[in-house]
Amino acid sequence: xxxxxxxxxxxxxxxxxxxxxxxxxxxxxxxxxFVAIVGPSGSGKSTLLNLIGTLDRxxxxxxxxxxxxxxxxxxxxxxxxxxxxxxxxxxxxxxTEGETAVDNVGSGLLYTGMSRGLRRERARxxxxxxxxxxxxxxxxxxxxxxxRQRVAIARAIVRRPALLLADEPTGSLDSVSGExxxxxxxxxxxxxxxxxxITHDRDLAxxxxxxxxxxxxxxxxxxxxxxxxxxxxxxxxx
Amino acid sequence: xxxxxSGLGIAIGIAAMIAVIxxxxxxxxxxxQKLAEIGTNMLTITAxxxxxxxxxxxxxxALARIRHLDGVEEASWTxxxxxxxxxxxxxxxxxxxxxxxxxxxxxxxxxVGANVALGSxxxxxxxxxxxxxxxxxxxxxxxxxEVGMQVWLxxxxxxxxxxxxxxxxxxxxxxxxxxxxxxxxxxxGFDGIPTTxxxxxxxxxxxxxxxxxxxxxxxxxxxxxxxxxxxxxxAAKNTVDQVFTGLLVGVGSIALxxxxxxxxxxxxxxxxxxxxxxxxxxxxxxxxPHIRAQFLAEAILLAFLGGLAGALIGVAATAVVAVANGxxxxxxxxxxxxxxxxxxxVGAIAGVLPAVRASHTPPTAALSA
Numbered sequence: 001x002x003x004x005x006x007x008x009x010x011x012x013x014x015x016x017x018x019x020x021x022x023x024x025x026x027x028x029x030x031x032x033x034f035v036a037i038v039g040p041s042g043s044g045k046s047t048l049l050n051l052i053g054t055l056d057r058x059x060x061x062x063x064x065x066x067x068x069x070x071x072x073x074x075x076x077x078x079x080x081x082x083x084x085x086x087x088x089x090x091x092x093x094x095x096t097e098g099e100t101a102v103d104n105v106g107s108g109l110l111y112t113g114m115s116r117g118l119r120r121e122r123a124r125x126x127x128x129x130x131x132x133x134x135x136x137x138x139x140x141x142x143x144x145x146x147x148r149q150r151v152a153i154a155r156a157i158v159r160r161p162a163l164l165l166a167d168e169p170t171g172s173l174d175s176v177s178g179e180x181x182x183x184x185x186x187x188x189x190x191x192x193x194x195x196x197x198i199t200h201d202r203d204l205a206x207x208x209x210x211x212x213x214x215x216x217x218x219x220x221x222x223x224x225x226x227x228x229x230x231x232x233x234x235x236x237x238x
Numbered sequence: 239x240x241x242x243x244s245g246l247g248i249a250i251g252i253a254a255m256i257a258v259i260x261x262x263x264x265x266x267x268x269x270x271q272k273l274a275e276i277g278t279n280m281l282t283i284t285a286x287x288x289x290x291x292x293x294x295x296x297x298x299x300a301l302a303r304i305r306h307l308d309g310v311e312e313a314s315w316t317x318x319x320x321x322x323x324x325x326x327x328x329x330x331x332x333x334x335x336x337x338x339x340x341x342x343x344x345x346x347x348x349x350v351g352a353n354v355a356l357g358s359x360x361x362x363x364x365x366x367x368x369x370x371x372x373x374x375x376x377x378x379x380x381x382x383x384e385v386g387m388q389v390w391l392x393x394x395x396x397x398x399x400x401x402x403x404x405x406x407x408x409x410x411x412x413x414x415x416x417x418x419x420x421x422x423x424x425x426x427g428f429d430g431i432p433t434t435x436x437x438x439x440x441x442x443x444x445x446x447x448x449x450x451x452x453x454x455x456x457x458x459x460x461x462x463x464x465x466x467x468x469x470x471x472x473a474a475k476n477t478v479d480q481v482f483t484g485l486l487v488g489v490g491s492i493a494l495x496x497x498x499x500x501x502x503x504x505x506x507x508x509x510x511x512x513x514x515x516x517x518x519x520x521x522x523x524x525x526x527p528h529i530r531a532q533f534l535a536e537a538i539l540l541a542f543l544g545g546l547a548g549a550l551i552g553v554a555a556t557a558v559v560a561v562a563n564g565x566x567x568x569x570x571x572x573x574x575x576x577x578x579x580x581x582x583x584v585g586a587i588a589g590v591l592p593a594v595r596a597s598h599t600p601p602t603a604a605l606s607a
Contacts, residue, residue, distance in 0.1 A: 055521060055601040076525050083523020094518045111523035155522075 001030040003067065004163050004194045005052060010061030012047050021047040023217040024061070029163075029196060034189040036205035037198045039214035046167070048214065049198050053086055053165050054078045066162050083111040087156030091168035093148045095140040101127055101151045102136050108155040126158040127151070130184055146177025150184060157188060164188070166197040170204065182207070241540055244504040247497030248544030248584065249551065252577045255490030256552025257559075260569040262483040264560040267568035269475070272406055278469035279444050280350065280407050283435040283455055286462040296432050296463075300455045301343070304435060307454055309443035314349040315432035316340040316411070319422060321392040323370075323415045325380045329390070335379045339391060341428050342371070342416035349436045350408040357385035357400035364399050365418040368425075371400040373412040391415065392426050407468040408436060497544065498584035505537045505592035513599055520601030530597040537589025538582055545581025549574040 005028065012022040021044045029035050039045045050056035051063055054070050063070050066085060070078060087108070095104045105123035106116070114122070127136055130150040140148055149169060156164055166185065170178035182204065189195050189209075197208065205211045213221040221229040283304070285296045296315075304313045321339045322331075346352065347359050358364075359371060370389060372382055377398075380389055388395045396417075405411045422428035435455070439447050444467070452460035509516070516529055524532075553569055560567040 050602045053521065055517075076527075079520070079523050079525040079528075081523075082521060086521075088521045090518075092514075094514060096515075108522055110519075111525070111528060 001032075003028050003064070004031050004033075005029040005196070006062070006064040006067075007051070008062040008064075010051060010058045010063060012044075012051060012056070013059045018059075021217055022051070022058075025214075025217075025219055027212065027219065027222075029194060031162075031194055032189070032192060033210060034186070034195045034208055035197070035210045035212060036208040037196060037212045037214060038200065038202055038205035040200055043214045044217040045198050045200075045214050047217075049165060049167055049196075052163075052196060053088060054082055079111065084159060085162045087159065087161035087164045089149070089153050089156050089164065089166040089169045091171040093140070093152045093172070095148055095151060095155075097140050100137045100139055101132060101143070101154075104140070104151055105154045105158050108158040112159060122158050123154070126154040129157070130154045144177065145173045146180050149173060149177070149181050153181070153184060153188075157193065162194060164193050164195045166195060168199055168201075169197065170199070170201070178204075240504050240507070244497070244500035245540050245544030245547070247500040248494065248541050248581055249497075249548035251490055251493030251495075251497045252545045252548025252581060253551035253555065254493055255487055256549055256569065256573055256577055257555040258486040258490060259483060259573050260552060260556030260567075261559050262479055262486075263570060263573075264556060264565040264568045265563075266479055268565045271566060273469055273473070275351075277351065277438070277441070278467070278473075279438055279441045280468060281437045281439075281444065281448055281451065282408070282466045282468055283437060283451055284433065284464045284466075285456070286464055296435060296455060298431050301432060301435060303454050304437055304451070307447060307450060309439045309447055310437055311440065312345060312349040312438040313435060314343040314345040315435045316342050316346065316414070316416070317422075317428065317431060317433045319417070319426050319428060321426055323376075323380070324390040326388075327390045336413055337376050337379060338410070338414050339426075340411070340414045340416055340433075341419050341422040341426075342414075343419060343432070346411075346416075346436070347402070349438050350405055350411065352405045352408070352411065353403040355401050355403045357398070359400055360418045365420050368394055368396045368421065369399045369418070370396045371402065371416040372398055373402055373414045373416070374404045375412040376415055377401045379413075389415070391417075394425065409468075410434075494580060494584060498541065498588045501537055501541050501544075501585055502588035502592065504540070505533060505589055506595070508536075509533060509592045509596040509599070512596075516596055516599045517601050520599075526597040529599075530593045533593035533596045534586065534589045537592065538585040541581045541585025541588065542578065545578045548581075549577055552577075 007025050007027040010022055010025045011020060013020050025048065037045050037048060047056070051058055054065065058071060065081060070081065073081065096107065099107070102120055102123045105126050106119040109119040109122060124136060127133060130153055132147060132150055132154065135143060135147060140151070143151065153169070169185070170181055173181060185195055185197065199205055211221070211223045212219055219228060283296070301313055301315055304310055317340065319339045319341055322334045323337050323339055324333070344360065347354065355374070360369065370391065372380070382389070382398050382401065385398055385400065387398050389398060402411065417426065419428065419430070423430065437447070437451070448465055448467070451465050452463040455463045519529060553574060556569055557567050
C-alpha cells in the first residue's frame with residue numbers, strides 16, 4: 001500500500017509561552033482508507049486537520065503528502081499541492097451564495113489553470129456523481145442543508161484529489177441529511193477516494209472503517225494499531 | 239451598500255473636477271469663438287491724459303494719416319461730447335446712468351465689428367437729422383425697445399434709428415449714445431477732433447502697425463499716444479480663468495484623494511469580513527499572489543466604476559450648464575480619460591495595503607470560522 005499521508009512526531013505550538021496543541025503525533029493513512037479522527041473539542045483535532053491540509057505548518061516533525069515532504073515547501077508550492085492533491089469539506093459548507101451549484105463546484109478548479117468551459121463540464125459531472133444532477137443551476141439558498149453539503153463535497157472531489165479532508169461534515173445537518181452525506185462519503189471511498197474525516201461524534205466514527213482518537217494533542221487510540229492505546233494508557237508516548 | 243458609498247466619494251471627486259474644467263473650458267471656448275469671429279487684429283488709439291487726468295484730443299487729421307499706413311484695412315473714430323442723454327426732459331439733470339454721448343464716424347461699425355440689432359446705422363439721410371444710434375446697454379438703461387422712440391439729448395429730442403448688439407472689442411460703445419459728426423457739428427458744438435481711433439489690419443500686420451502708429455498719429459510727441467489691443471484683455475481674462483480652474487482642480491483632487499481613502503477603508507473592512515472566503519480560496523489552492531490580485535482588482539474596479547459614474551455626471555453637468563448659457567460644449571477628451579486613469583491609480587494605491595493584508599490572512603481562518 002502507498003501512503004497518502006504520513007506524520008512523524010509532529011508537534012504544533014502556539015503563542016508565547018508556547019502551548020502545545022499537538023505533542024508528537026505519528027499517523028499514516030494509506031491509499032483507499034476512510035479514517036475518522038475523533039476527539040472532544042480542544043483535543044487538537046482541528047490543528048491536526050490544518051497540518052494535514054497544509055493550511056498550517058508543524059513546529060517540529062515531518063508531514064508527507066503522497067510521499068512528498070511539505071514542511072519546507074514554499075507558499076506557492078503548497079498552494080499548488082492543495083489545488084491538485086487535497087480536497088476540503090467544511091462544516092459550514094462555505095458556498096458562494098450568488099453562484100449556481102455548477103459555478104460553486106467549478107470554483108474548486110479555479111486555481112488549476114483549467115478553462116471555464118472545462119471547469120463547468122467537470123463540475124456537472126461531479127454534481128451528477130453526488131446525486132445532484134437535477135440541481136445544477138440552483139443557488140445555495142434554493143438547496144437543503146444536505147444538498148448544500150453535497151455541493152461542497154462535489155467541489156472537493158471535482159479535481160479528483162488524492163486525499164479528501166472532511167471537517168465535521170455532518171455537524172450542521174439534521175440526522176437524515178447527515179446520513180445521506182455519510183453514505184455519499186462511503187460511496188466515494190468505495191470508488192477509491194482516500195478520506196480523513198474529523199468529528200467529535202463517536203457514534204459516527206464507530207461506523208467508519210478506522211478510528212483514530214485524539215486527546216490533549218496526542219493520539220490515544222487507533223483501531224488499526226491497538227498497541228497505541230496500550231502505550232497511551234501506560235503513559236508512554238510515541 | 240458600503241462599496242457604493244465609497245465609490246460615490248470617487249464619483250463626486252471626478253464629477254467635480256470634470257464639471258469645473260468642462261464648464262470653464264466651455265466658457266473659454268465661447269470667448270475663443272468670439273475672438274475668432276471678431277478677430278484679434280483691432281487696435282485702439284487714444285491720446286494720453288493731460289495733467290488733470292482728462293483725455294486729450296488727437297490731431298484732426300490723424301485718421302487720414304492712419305488710413306494711409308501700409309496694411310491698414312479699416313479705421314474709424316469716436317469723440318466724446320460733453321453732453322448727456324436722458325429718457326425724457328423730466329429726468330433730473332445729472333442722472334445720466336453713466337451713459338456717454340459720442341460722435342461716431344461713418345465706418346465705425348465695420349471697424350469695431352459691431353452688428354446693428356435693430357434699425358440701421360446712420361444713412362446719408364438720417365445723418366443730417368436729429369437721430370442717434372444706441373449701444374446695447376444704453377438702450378436697456380433708457381428703456382428703448384424699438385426704433386423710432388425718442389431720447390432727450392442736449393436740450394433736444396433725438397429719434398433712435400438703430401440699436402447695436404453688444405460690441406466685444408469696444409465695450410465702451412455699449413454704454414454710448416452715438417451721434418453723427420454732421421449733426422454734432424451743427425448743433426452740439428463738436429470741434430471735429432477724435433478722442434479714440436479704431437484701426438483694423440491683417441493679423442500679420444498688427445505688430446508692425448502697432449510700432450508705427452505713435453509716430454503717425456502724433457509725430458511731435460509719439461510718447462503721448464496710447465495704443466491698446468482690446469483682444470489682449472479678453473485673452474488675459476481667459477488666462478485668469480485658467481488659474482482659477484487650476485485652483486478648483488486642486489479642490490477636486492482633494493475630493494478624489496478623500497474618495498480614495500474611502501475605497502481603502504472599504505477594502506480594509508471587506509478583507510476582515512471575508513476572511514472565510516480568503517481561507518476557502520487558499521484551501522482551494524489560491525496562492526498569496528492570487529488573493530492579492532483579487533482584492534487589488536476589486537479596489538481598482540470599485541474606484542473605476544466610481545470614476546466612470548463621476549465622469550458621466552461631470553460631462554452631463556457641463557452639458558447642462560453649457561446649454562443653459564448657450565455656450566459651446568467643450569470637454570477636452572483628455573479630462574475624462576485622465577480622470578479615469580487617475581481613479582484607477584487611486585484605486586490601485588488604495589487597494590495595495592488591504593490586498594497585502596488579505597494575502598497574509600492565514601488560510602486556517604476559514605476552518606476556525
